[in-house]
Amino acid sequence: MKRRGFVKLGAMSAALGSVPAFIARAFAQDACEDDSTRIAAAASAYRRARATGRPLLVLVVPETEDMIAYERQHAFGEWLNHGGDETLAMLALTEVFVGRMSHVRRVLPSTPAEDAVMLLVETSELPSRVVPLRAELPNLFDGSPWAEGMTWEERERRDEARIDERVAILTSLLRGALVPDAATISRRVAQAESVRNLEHRAAVHYARAMASSAETRASMLHDLAERARERLVGERVPGSRWARSSGCGTTIEGEEDNIGVACGMGHVPARSVRFLYFYESLSY
Amino acid sequence: MTRTFATGGRQTGMARILVLCSLAGGCAMTGEADRTFVVVDEAARNAGYGIEIDGVARERVLPLSLYEAEVGTIVGPDSLRDVPDASFVVVSGPNGDVTAFEAGEVRPDLLFVRGDAAAVEALALALGADLESEESGFLLLSPAIWEDASIADAVEGIVEALPASEGGAPMHDRTALVETAFEGAGVLSEAIFDALPEELGDLVGVYSTPGGTLLVNAAGEFTVCGGAAEIESGVVRYESGRVFLIDRRGTSTVLTLGNGGRELRGPDGTRYALVEGP
Numbered sequence: 001m002k003r004r005g006f007v008k009l010g011a012m013s014a015a016l017g018s019v020p021a022f023i024a025r026a027f028a029q030d031a032c033e034d035d036s037t038r039i040a041a042a043a044s045a046y047r048r049a050r051a052t053g054r055p056l057l058v059l060v061v062p063e064t065e066d067m068i069a070y071e072r073q074h075a076f077g078e079w080l081n082h083g084g085d086e087t088l089a090m091l092a093l094t095e096v097f098v099g100r101m102s103h104v105r106r107v108l109p110s111t112p113a114e115d116a117v118m119l120l121v122e123t124s125e126l127p128s129r130v131v132p133l134r135a136e137l138p139n140l141f142d143g144s145p146w147a148e149g150m151t152w153e154e155r156e157r158r159d160e161a162r163i164d165e166r167v168a169i170l171t172s173l174l175r176g177a178l179v180p181d182a183a184t185i186s187r188r189v190a191q192a193e194s195v196r197n198l199e200h201r202a203a204v205h206y207a208r209a210m211a212s213s214a215e216t217r218a219s220m221l222h223d224l225a226e227r228a229r230e231r232l233v234g235e236r237v238p239g240s241r242w243a244r245s246s247g248c249g250t251t252i253e254g255e256e257d258n259i260g261v262a263c264g265m266g267h268v269p270a271r272s273v274r275f276l277y278f279y280e281s282l283s284y
Numbered sequence: 285m286t287r288t289f290a291t292g293g294r295q296t297g298m299a300r301i302l303v304l305c306s307l308a309g310g311c312a313m314t315g316e317a318d319r320t321f322v323v324v325d326e327a328a329r330n331a332g333y334g335i336e337i338d339g340v341a342r343e344r345v346l347p348l349s350l351y352e353a354e355v356g357t358i359v360g361p362d363s364l365r366d367v368p369d370a371s372f373v374v375v376s377g378p379n380g381d382v383t384a385f386e387a388g389e390v391r392p393d394l395l396f397v398r399g400d401a402a403a404v405e406a407l408a409l410a411l412g413a414d415l416e417s418e419e420s421g422f423l424l425l426s427p428a429i430w431e432d433a434s435i436a437d438a439v440e441g442i443v444e445a446l447p448a449s450e451g452g453a454p455m456h457d458r459t460a461l462v463e464t465a466f467e468g469a470g471v472l473s474e475a476i477f478d479a480l481p482e483e484l485g486d487l488v489g490v491y492s493t494p495g496g497t498l499l500v501n502a503a504g505e506f507t508v509c510g511g512a513a514e515i516e517s518g519v520v521r522y523e524s525g526r527v528f529l530i531d532r533r534g535t536s537t538v539l540t541l542g543n544g545g546r547e548l549r550g551p552d553g554t555r556y557a558l559v560e561g562p
Contacts, residue, residue: 036492036499036559038561039490039499040559040560040561041561042561043488043489043499043559043561044559044561045561046488050485050486106507107488107499107501108503109501109502126482126502127504128502
């Protein structure tokens with residue numbers, strides 16, 4: 001039914017001048033739960049995405065701080081740092097945020113309960129649709145290659161293959177949800193063109209690139225990728241911090257007071273050294 | 285064709301509500317726990333259904349007001365039933381079906397009326413209500429329309445008076461609730477919105493004062509958090525720069541946008557600043 005302004009304002013106008021009693025009750029109590037900061041971070045990311053005419057891509061922090069989280073923060077680091085132009089060009093079309101699904105769900109109630117590697121939030125719609133991107137990522141740090149009798153070279157080859165596979169899986173997930181076909185790209189363009197800031201119109205450039213010859217396309221995608229690298233690799237990804245670890249101790253970029261933590265992971269492949277520290281109290 | 289006009293002149297309903305608001309520290313629009321409004325639709329009346337209060341038959345098209353101390357009975361051709369304990373009760377159809385609505389389910393300031401136009405206009409004038417004509421009837425709008433209608437003199441030519449949904453549809457039964465239903469005690473259904481205004485997306489965020497937070501989510505819902513506990517929730521509406529928080533009891537609180545959309549301001553001047561995430 002088409003609503004009328006008369007109807008909408010009717011009940012509400014009666015409340016003009018009323019005291020917001022429940023708000024007063026709430027704010028008379030103690031400070032809100034600690035998670036409010038993280039929920040606010042998710043909400044801010046959503047607002048930024050809308051303001052820039054982009055979908056929101058959530059790199060999901062697992063709810064448990066275990067090896068899954070450890071592996072995933074390295075997988076995201078490999079992807080962003082070494083994903084190549086095609087991946088980074090797609091990422092230029094999105095607002096990226098790193099966070100837990102439980103926090104995102106408070107902002108976007110349709111967020112599913114089951115864990116996903118990433119979420120793509122369609123911010124042009126209200127209520128916004130949340131698309132979970134799920135896949136099994138191969139682990140890099142499980143098992144004991146030395147105990148299994150691998151040589152150093154064999155382990156390096158195995159690690160490099162797994163990193164390649166993780167990057168490919170993440171890129172495939174993103175492509176399938178973000179730019180699966182011409183119609184979806186057109187929709188991205190329309191949303192991008194709805195904002196006034198030309199800098200944010202990556203979707204427009206992406207669509208032009210995809211319609212160009214191979215050589216021109218590569219050049220245009222490279223330009224887009226460079227813009228994404230500047231934002232996502234050169235700076236902190238909202239909700240996380242960049243960190244480095246070579247297997248013994250972690251250095252968080254931008255932190256003066258980095259304290260070495262327990263060793264134990266041993267060798268870290270070169271492409272995995274820089275990773276997305278999940279900005280939580282991971283016990284490594 | 286829709287036609288709207290304000291009759292003006294009668295401010296007692298609004299005045300009464302504001303007094304109640306200031307006394308109670310809040311503004312419960314209607315549906316106080318000690319009061320039930322009852323209506324019997326035309327089909328049910330034609331089938332012989334009516335209401336008795338404390339054993340006295342009350343033949344009335346307009347709403348009846350039933351207080352907690354009073355005994356309400358739905359009297360049918362061959363049945364007697366208690367009026368359920370609810371804010372609004374509708375007896376409808378040839379079988380006298382009884383539907384109970386709580387305060388948050390029914391627009392407290394709207395009454396859907398069917399009858400001839402002259403009679404309805406006379407009723408609107410008597411109640412000091414705004415009037416809008418619909419295809420199937422009329423909508424009367426006034427802050428205390430239910431209470432005012434329950435004590436108004438009968439007007440010949442009025443056929444039926446019913447609750448109205450958020451969108452103004454007459455509500456005989458729960459099938460009309462899809463627009464306004466609060467589902468259980470948890471998250472509200474997204475189905476209550478046929479379309480969320482685009483501006484609601486710009487309100488999404490956590491707003492804070494030193495003692496707590498107000499979260500507006502992307503489904504048009506709000507949550508108030510005090511301490512570690514969620515203490516209130518409901519739906520958000522937006523209209524011309526004003527933000528309406530409607531809690532589960534149907535209480536509306538109006539806030540205004542300030543500071544370029546980075547804060548909400550309460551009617552008492554309190555500022556709820558948008559919390560920017562790290």
